[in-house]
Amino acid sequence: MPLSWVSPGVAYLTRGLLSIIFPVASSVIIIVRLASLQGFRVSPWHLSVVVLSAAPLGFAAFVLADEMLQRRKAGRLGARLIPRVRGKWPGNLDKVVNIILRSENEYLGRPMLDEIEELGPTVNFRLFWEDDILTTEPQHIKAILATDFDNYVKGAKFRRAADSVLGTGVFNSDGETWKLHRTMTRPFFTHDRISHFDIFDRHADHAIALAKKRFRVGLAIDFQDLISRFTLDSASEFLFGHCIGSLSAELPFPCNTTESTNSTQENNAAAAFADAFSRAQQAICRRIIIGPTWPLTEILADSTTQHMKVVNEFLDPILEDALQKHSTAANLDTNENADDQTLVDHLVNLTSDFKIIKDEALNILIAGRDTTASTLTSAIYLLAMHPEILTRLREEIISKVGLTRMPTYDDIKGIKFIQAVLNETMRLFPAVPFDVRETIHDTTWTSPEPGKKPLFVPGGVVINYSVFLMHRRTDLWGPDALEFDPDRWLDERVQKYLIPNPFIFLPFNAGPRICLGQQFAYNEMSFMLIRLLQNFSTITLSPEPAMCPPAWWAEKDGRQAIERFRPRNHLTLYAKASLTLVYFPAI
Numbered sequence: 001m002p003l004s005w006v007s008p009g010v011a012y013l014t015r016g017l018l019s020i021i022f023p024v025a026s027s028v029i030i031i032v033r034l035a036s037l038q039g040f041r042v043s044p045w046h047l048s049v050v051v052l053s054a055a056p057l058g059f060a061a062f063v064l065a066d067e068m069l070q071r072r073k074a075g076r077l078g079a080r081l082i083p084r085v086r087g088k089w090p091g092n093l094d095k096v097v098n099i100i101l102r103s104e105n106e107y108l109g110r111p112m113l114d115e116i117e118e119l120g121p122t123v124n125f126r127l128f129w130e131d132d133i134l135t136t137e138p139q140h141i142k143a144i145l146a147t148d149f150d151n152y153v154k155g156a157k158f159r160r161a162a163d164s165v166l167g168t169g170v171f172n173s174d175g176e177t178w179k180l181h182r183t184m185t186r187p188f189f190t191h192d193r194i195s196h197f198d199i200f201d202r203h204a205d206h207a208i209a210l211a212k213k214r215f216r217v218g219l220a221i222d223f224q225d226l227i228s229r230f231t232l233d234s235a236s237e238f239l240f241g242h243c244i245g246s247l248s249a250e251l252p253f254p255c256n257t258t259e260s261t262n263s264t265q266e267n268n269a270a271a272a273f274a275d276a277f278s279r280a281q282q283a284i285c286r287r288i289i290i291g292p293t294w295p296l297t298e299i300l301a302d303s304t305t306q307h308m309k310v311v312n313e314f315l316d317p318i319l320e321d322a323l324q325k326h327s328t329a330a331n332l333d334t335n336e337n338a339d340d341q342t343l344v345d346h347l348v349n350l351t352s353d354f355k356i357i358k359d360e361a362l363n364i365l366i367a368g369r370d371t372t373a374s375t376l377t378s379a380i381y382l383l384a385m386h387p388e389i390l391t392r393l394r395e396e397i398i399s400k401v402g403l404t405r406m407p408t409y410d411d412i413k414g415i416k417f418i419q420a421v422l423n424e425t426m427r428l429f430p431a432v433p434f435d436v437r438e439t440i441h442d443t444t445w446t447s448p449e450p451g452k453k454p455l456f457v458p459g460g461v462v463i464n465y466s467v468f469l470m471h472r473r474t475d476l477w478g479p480d481a482l483e484f485d486p487d488r489w490l491d492e493r494v495q496k497y498l499i500p501n502p503f504i505f506l507p508f509n510a511g512p513r514i515c516l517g518q519q520f521a522y523n524e525m526s527f528m529l530i531r532l533l534q535n536f537s538t539i540t541l542s543p544e545p546a547m548c549p550p551a552w553w554a555e556k557d558g559r560q561a562i563e564r565f566r567p568r569n570h571l572t573l574y575a576k577a578s579l580t581l582v583y584f585p586a587i
Contacts, residue, residue, distance in 0.1 A: 007299060070458055140445045151443055197407070208535050224373070226251065238342070248270060372524055381541070401415075424486040430468050477504065547579065
């Protein structure tokens, strides 16, 4: 049976055992043969010692040889090794355990930040004797995303972890496959398409009506859940021409009420799709955090299979219908209006390969739903924390748009403060806080410490970069970097910090892989903020224990001391235990 048909764990163990058995068997045969030529008889006991010691001794020799080779290569390039995290246990096992245990209740990125504060903005965690590099240095991230783009790929390690969900889509491909998906998708995100707001308006009205219904009975809402439904329904209609209808399911009730969520939630196909979609992404993130040995945690079955079955059962008929309509139109020689085409319509005009269409549609749906929902959740949280900024933004919205009129593209462009609020939100809480690449060839990075040798980066290693940690560096953004202050985008601080070094702000990535839907996201987020503040004058956080961080956070420094929600991430940033809010309608 092919290994692709069995669980990831079984396939991983099979490959691993084969990689050990052949070298060990070869070594034993050679030793026995040499001994016999010298007239020595090898006893079963001696043979057992050789067999049992061959693998660990061989691995130790490999680790030492790799260390020496790296130092030699670095020396030839006039570079030095990246500072390494030094744990107390072999393979930095204690550091792995520490990161996993602390990630449950610690502030996002704190375990990594502890190492960065000691070793510098670029560190090598060297987990299980394998290079695992993390950087928050703008110069290095610029090389990864732009100036040395061809040397940094998603890579086989990320692809193996994400393949069961993302397939060969644009976020999980390299080379010609990536270029194909990028070329296919780019023409769809034109100005004319992304500035039609009827879809946003329809789903915004639905979401706000649901919120008001809940407020009328004196209950709070889970804003993260509500806004994720809004972005999912908007994105699915925009991309597929078929609204998933997640807003039709009953909203969950707060944990501190005696109410229970209506059974409609459990039986609603759209809600099931949304939940399965999120859980599949969480499984990918878990694999990436664990690293190359993640299949060992999925011995019995692929952890994404059950979730993707739900996703496929919902999505496949939509895509098959689009293919059928295209085939019928082609047979009838009917000219389809390009202005009315959805992304799926656009894709089926370019290829009839169902897998390519599906993989690309799912990838773009993740981008269209999750990143926008993440930023809007963070924006509402920050506005609730800063009522003076909310009041100022609302006053500007009412003065430019009024209390009832649907905003236009020109309205959004004219409200400068709304973009400042969104930029500041994405600076503190970027939707993709951590991202990953893999190097192809050996290279060097400029030393972040003036006067020191450049850093040596080996080929074939995993590179993690964090815009979340970079966006909060006081040496890059000033002493108030941890404060929420939208005015930094409107005053002299733009000239002082951002203009001289634009790579310090990368919420949409940069270079050839820059987000195609950047302007679409700004439009949708701005539109929804305007609609919300046309309807609600104040926003209050509900003090649900499940949402609140542990009490000991208040004893820490920086944002951790003042935060009233727990930021976490899978592929995108989200609020752990969700984000429950109480709105008070405008008068």
